[in-house]
Amino acid sequence: MSLVLAAGAGAAATALVQQLLHRLQRKSSSTKDDEVQERSTTSSAGGGAAAYETKKAVDEYLQFHFAAPEDLLPYANGPKDALSFTARLAALCERHCESLHDFTGERVDPVALDLGCAVGGASFELARAFPHVLGIDFSKHFVDAAELMKSQGVCEFESVVEGDIKQKFVARVPEDIDRNRVRFMQGDACALPATLNSLDCVLAANLLCRLPEPMAFLERCQSLIKPGGVLVLVSPYSWLKGWTDKSKWLGGYYKDGKPVRTVETITCVLSPDFELVAQEDVSFLIREHARKFQWGCSQAMVWKRKGKVV
Template sequence: MAFTLKIDHKTMAMSAIALTSGLAVYSTYKYYSLRRQKHKENVYESEKYLSEYLVFHYGSRQDLLPYSFGPHDSLDFPKKCADICMKNFTKKAGIPSRALDIGCAVGRSAFEMTKLFDEVIGIDYSQSFINACNQLKSKGKLSYSVVTGGDLRLPLEAVIDPSLQGDACNLSPNLGQFGCVLAANLVCRLHSPVDFLNRLASLVATDGVLVITSPYTFLPEFTPKDKWIGGFKDPDGREISCFDGLKQILAPAFELESDEDMPFFIRETARKNQWTVAHVTVWRRKS
């Protein structure tokens, strides 16, 4: 059963049907659990990952990187993803003013995109992430803590801009088409990324925008090697990059408009962190 949440940031009204503007988030945890049978436990359901993603999405710069040195240009990655989506989308007749954030985690990009889009839907396979979105949606804030070292923790609070909040209602699971789809750091964590990438043509409306970010960290525990889209040599010994795979799969339906490298920073403890560079590709749906 999908768990659905919708935020209407304009009317702030409760409804039993889909409203004309807002945000919805779904949990697809059970579906992905069945697809990833090699995993006895979804690692993204742990308290460790939840707190790390909450600070990644909502932590202040001081919370994330409290030093005068370090990769400060790597902060605010979820907001930057939303900004790229909004920059490349133009409201015009024939293109739905709807955005889909697939792999929305704890929701920062989805919340941000309600500034432009009439409707935003977020989907994630972590129930704990969706629960966090639910509380942020309904209460505007969520208390959590992050590890400073050993058993010591720093209490923090995630806060949503009141202009991006609203009330809950049910939304039909029939997703329809979107003027913008965001898949941030998702492709290399899917059981079958080719199936997902092939599905995108039916989700993005003609002239709509698709934004994919990925560090291309394919791992056998998430994606069987025979389903990787790149990071290997073909039978002729030619190296196939993940970007090569993306272009080959998406080319029939999408035109590549731009690509760039964008770093992001994930805080683990006060002194141990992850610095990663995602490849950001922006695509336009062909006629």
């Protein structure tokens, strides 16, 4: 009996994801919704998001998400704990998503959203545990690269060694990951359509401080995630005017002579509908060239949606 229920639940979840994708694609291609169109075309204002529409950015992120640890950081005295960033994020989502630990067969298969998925590294890692994963990014170049990784499983990229000297590598999705569990599409995290809702898990990694309207995203999370579902919010809080107008910053400024911290604003906005269930520091490493790296340490917060679980 439980096998029959599980099969039925799986079919229902597949139908749900296909329906969501159809609605999202129809929404993104429509020119009737002037508000969404305007938001999408102005999200790169100030030259921020445009930086991701380059081959250099795609190469750097393919390396960031998929490079073998020994290729990304070949030095024995380097910060090894900052490697495998996407895998660690997916594991964090898996630990806290209760839907993944329901074995009654009475619920539909869990659906995860990787928002700001870039070239898809975390989306594929989420597919180890989640039967259905949707990756959304504003950058067309990133989504194209993610789609290529899905269809081919591999993609060649260049890594800067020194100056104009470059070395070619091949990004690979691990063979034990079912790539068919993942879908990708282009979209705006600040203007997600209402048809996208009732998700079990939303991962927003290093996204918040790169949004032109971060408050709009936070306020949307209440209707985006089902009761019992989780929002895994990961950010280094690197607020820059080129990405977000200073009037829209959630923290990193003074008000009435007192510092305003991003975590305080997040807590104020989410607390009415979410419960903070976990918090930790998550380091990451982006290679610029053979001897220069960006090391960062994001704050990860896991927020569980309040309400009756159905």
